Amino acid sequence: MDPSLTGLRVLREIAERGSFTAAATQLGYTQSAVSRQAAALERATGQRLFDRQVGGVTLTAAGLTLLRHAVVALDAVAAADRELKGLPPEHGIVRLGTFPSAGVLILPRALAALRRTHPRIRVTTREATTPALVRAIRARTIDLAVLASRPPHRQLDDQAPPLESLTLSETTLLLAVPAGSPLAAGDTVELEALADQDWIAGPSSTAEPTMGVWPGAPGRPRIVHTARDWLTKLHLVAAGCGITTVPPGLADTVPPGVRLVEVQGGPAERRRVVLARLPGPCPPAVTEIIRALRQEAARQPG
Amino acid sequence: MDPSLTGLRVLREIAERGSFTAAATQLGYTQSAVSRQAAALERATGQRLFDRQVGGVTLTAAGLTLLRHAVVALDAVAAADRELKGLPPEHGIVRLGTFPSAGVLILPRALAALRRTHPRIRVTTREATTPALVRAIRARTIDLAVLASRPPHRQLDDQAPPLESLTLSETTLLLAVPAGSPLAAGDTVELEALADQDWIAGPSSTAEPTMGVWPGAPGRPRIVHTARDWLTKLHLVAAGCGITTVPPGLADTVPPGVRLVEVQGGPAERRRVVLARLPGPCPPAVTEIIRALRQEAARQPG
DNA sequence: GGGGTCCATGACGGTAAGGCATACCAGCCA
DNA sequence: TGGCTGGTATGCCTTACCGTCATGGACCCC
Structure with missing residues (x-):
């Protein structure tokens, strides 16, 4: 008994998504199908390939070695497909x-x-x-x-x-505030001043800590807007809809009406x-x- | 739609055996199954992969490119299998x-x-x-x-x-004759003297020309023994059961009772x-x- | 403790794979 | 020309697998 190509594809997707369910939705399968494929792979190899943990799975050592070879095989058939279709090879x-x-x-x-x-x-x-x-x-x-x-x-x-x-660079987090706001008075604001503010955050996800809200800001943050896009967030700030955190690299691209200030009084928020x-x-x-x-x-x- | 691993395995076997039937018996399948797998592969790739000719098939250009990638994929899953079983990798x-x-x-x-x-x-x-x-x-x-x-x-x-x-070497064919035979009188024999002799040939196959009988020997050769093994053939010669052709590399390993002679009067039988x-x-x-x-x-x- | 998120599993239908028998085709030989 | 002998293709059938649905169980978090 040996693994099937779809089994290997499923393995790769599980490795990439970190959960059976996510792999299933990505592949257009049901979670059940992925679970079965995973079980079939383990049966075929006779080893545990997945570490079922809460919130998802990670690959065991055996799973990682199988993954290594699986990727070679999948890339080979993908390359065959491209070449037979007359497309240029993808290496490089x-x-x-x-x-x-x-x-x-x-x-x-x-x-x-x-x-x-x-x-x-x-x-x-x-x-x-x-x-x-x-x-x-x-x-x-x-x-x-x-x-x-x-x-x-x-x-x-x-x-x-x-x-x-x-490490490419090490930076410190900044705060984007509307130019007219009292927070924009100086070059820095105090951490305590961040209580009771309207925040513009990134899309809320259970896994990641909410991006956009200053870590350690006092009180429960009141998130009034969520946006994925930096430009959107910054324009929301310019419109006075709230404040948000930004990496300093955006300094020279902020739209008019937005000021970037530092935050004092908390731990230095360093990012790499x-x-x-x-x-x-x-x-x-x-x-x-x-x-x-x-x-x-x-x-x-x- | 994409090829399956067994499809690729079948492709490789067909390439190696040169016919659907031979590939089938080798893989433990029916000829019908191999034919269907071949058809499925061609359907999946949308191209003709096999040139059906009399006596078997050869791969088309598309078939060869698919084969090239298929081998990579199959080797990858084989390597995965070995590694998961704890066996050493096979490269080298x-x-x-x-x-x-x-x-x-x-x-x-x-x-x-x-x-x-x-x-x-x-x-x-x-x-x-x-x-x-x-x-x-x-x-x-x-x-x-x-x-x-x-x-x-x-x-x-x-x-x-x-x-x-x-080219590793270029040699000329020799004739193995029993030591006591009149053919063993000199260092050479004439082609005409090979008429009406008992021959020891290799296993007769339809594809290959019969090995063991001097090419161009006059008359219809009378094959009295067939043997795959050189030692068997030479001992049959020593026993006086017949004569056969041998490559000159065997010169210093012929058993007693066998003489190697050259054949004159025909085209030089050169082998590379x-x-x-x-x-x-x-x-x-x-x-x-x-x-x-x-x-x-x-x-x-x- | 209830809800949410995750994986496992029994039941079920559809599809595809492979076996069997047969048709078919080309070459060879009498 | 008519078997015979390679070979491939294909209709029919069974079986086994694959993926879905629905459900259950484990765990975390609020």
Whole structure:
């Protein structure tokens, strides 16, 4: 008895999504089907491949080794498909994953610089949360990820082999306030002044801590708007609808009517932008991207 | 719709065996099942993969490209299987195919020499007919083949890319006769003297010309024994049961009671021992084997 | 403790895979 | 020309698997 191709596909999706249910919806299956496929894989290999934990699953060591080979097999049939369709092979393309706010910061400039210096390198980009990106690296769905990390800066996950990570820049969080607001009076505001404010947050998700609300702000934050987009959030701030947190890289792109101020009186809210990838040989295109990203990160205010 | 793993396995087997029926028996399937799998593959890819000809099938260009990727995928799941079972990975092993009489000639000595100079290189060996070996190279089931070739030395097959071949040695056929026979009187015999003789031939197959009977011998050969094994054939000769052809490499291993003589009066029966492999990068272990085989071939009488 | 989120599992239908028998086709030989 | 011998294709049938639905059980959080 041996694994089926769909089984391997399911394995990869589980590895990437971190749960049977998420993998199922992604693949257009039922959760039940994915559960069965997972069971079939474990039966076929005779080993436990998944660690069922609350809130999802992670791969066991055996699951990771199977995943490693599964990706090779799946990529081979995908390559066959492309080649038989007459499409060009995909190697040389670097798949880059980014956390949401990287998209408006270093990423476009780094890619533009890269296109000038190395026009042959093709890059595809995918935006996702940090844990999703870490899983995607392990599932070999992306080659490189730009991640956000907050103290304490632990390892990205506790699977083997540990991911190779490289700090691109270390910044401190800022607060975006309407230009007319009393909070915009000085260059800094006190933490206590953040009580009883209207907040503009990111999309609320159970997994991630709410983005947009200053961590440790006193009282229960009153979230009046949620928006995914930085531009939306900043324009909401400009319209006086509320306040929100922003990374400092946005400093020179804020629309008129928005002021960025620092917050005093709490712990320093330091953020790192981290580059992560699987350990092992690094193809030249990837090293070039890393070089471009580092160069661009160095040029940012920090 | 995409190909299944068993479909790819069937494809590889068809490529290797050269016919649906042979692939079926090899895989333990019915010919019908293989035919359906082949049809399913062609339906899935939307292209003709097989050239149905009399006596079997060959792969079309599309079939060959699919095969190339299929082998990668199948090897990946095989590697996963091995690794999950705790077996060592198989890379570094060179799979060598040989035509039958190579087994008693250069092969053992070359492998012995290789084991002395490079004990780390593992070699597996498989014996098959020349066309089967050529197909096995294309199916990537073997990495290298030692083939016999007779004039005119054409290309090994007419598929793309053409196989890379390298002549190891060029020899001329000899005749093994019982020591007491009138044929053993001198060092040579005349072609006409071969009429009305008892012959010891190889296993008769419809595909291959009968081995063992001197090509162009006058009259209809009277085959009184057939044997696969060189030692068997030579002992049959020693016992006076008949005569047979042998490659000259056996010269120093013939049992007592057997004499090797040349044949005059016909076209020179030249044979080449040829090394063949797919074009492309050559892993170091393979180059070492090639080196050992060439060295051993050079030390043979030729 | 109730609700939400996750995985497991019994029951069920549809599809596809493989076996069997047969049709069919091309070459070969008498 | 008419079997015979390779080979492939295909209609019919059974079976086994795959995915869905619905439900149950474990766990966390509020």
